[in-house]
Amino acid sequence: MHNNPSSRFYLVESNMLPEIFRKVVYAKELLQTGEAATVAEAASNAGISRSAYYKYKDSVSPFQDMERGRIITYHITLRDRRGGLSTLLSVFAGSGANILTINQSIPINGIALVTISAETTGMTSSSEELLEKLQNTEGIKKVEITAG
Template sequence: MQNSDYLIVHKKILPEYFNQVIQARSLLENHEVETVTEAVKKVGISRNTYYRYKDYLFEISDNATSRTMTISLLLKDESGALTAVLQTLSKAQASVLTISQAIPVGGYATVLISLDISKMENTPDNLLKQLLKHSYVRKAQLDAIA
């Protein structure tokens, strides 16, 4: 049995507030509301519930041929670190859509990468584990999948 941090489950078996967290995030992303307070009030959950689960709940798109994944990485500020990450992504057949890198602070830089994973044979979880094997990757996190 493969040891993965991610599950795909039907929302029928989950508490309703999981769906409400996704609804609140959608309201914010679509600019239907301006603040988290407005979003959580509109869907009927607490701010605490929203912040507790917002980074862990994702909806999967029905369009399986154009799957996208967004990951955030914390990389050591070393020459070649981003290049090696991109090589790992390329070997996994993940096509880079966007890259956003922050200025390094305290020897580390935050990098946000959006990927087309429709041709990727590896699982998103295994890809993150491959990235974490590099000595310059301090953190690798799945932010969204659609």
Template structure:
């Protein structure tokens, strides 16, 4: 039999089934309150079998214990200062820019790919930073296309 290829998605937590949200809550309690799995499962009020069924498949978007590199795709209006505004937002968050690849604008739009290094200190503001970039005048699209 062939191996099933793993596929990963970024999904808004609010649309996840209750059982998956409870697994997330258990994992959060274990990390934040430094309690045992048994205590956290009991506190959340879920069955142990459900927790153990899903626990290995759920990881946070950003793990606070280590550095991560995110590859971000941007679609920008071809106007002076748009990329500069984006880089200012990134710098103000303390996220490290490892690489910038910007293509020649076509039809008034420029595409760029950024590799961003996020650590435990900057990770808590990373999602907010992405939303701020998304709402920046001249930014047409922003997507995370990979991370490691």
């Protein structure tokens, strides 16, 4: 998927899509299941060129795969207050995000830098809603998404 912040996602019935998109998804499935050992084999079996596969492979996915395995890394500036990290983690827990890593620096001048990588699978709110909740949480000065 494109990391362009202005990218939008649309839910479209597969029969409304150009055939090339359905074939790219099929080629991806052949690779994932091991039915095709190479991109060339998967593309050939799907009836598309390798260049068409590479052109669209990152932009088209079945609906149930859209958020699966997506990892977002947040860089957070946190005020050094008792319970601050706990409050931060409860925002993630409340959204259903699966925290994979946490790295916190030693507070300097009352500020700690925290980096959290979280998987979005199973979240009860969108990534944008989580970002907004974090930005509005007391004790959090700044939140940036640095990867995802």
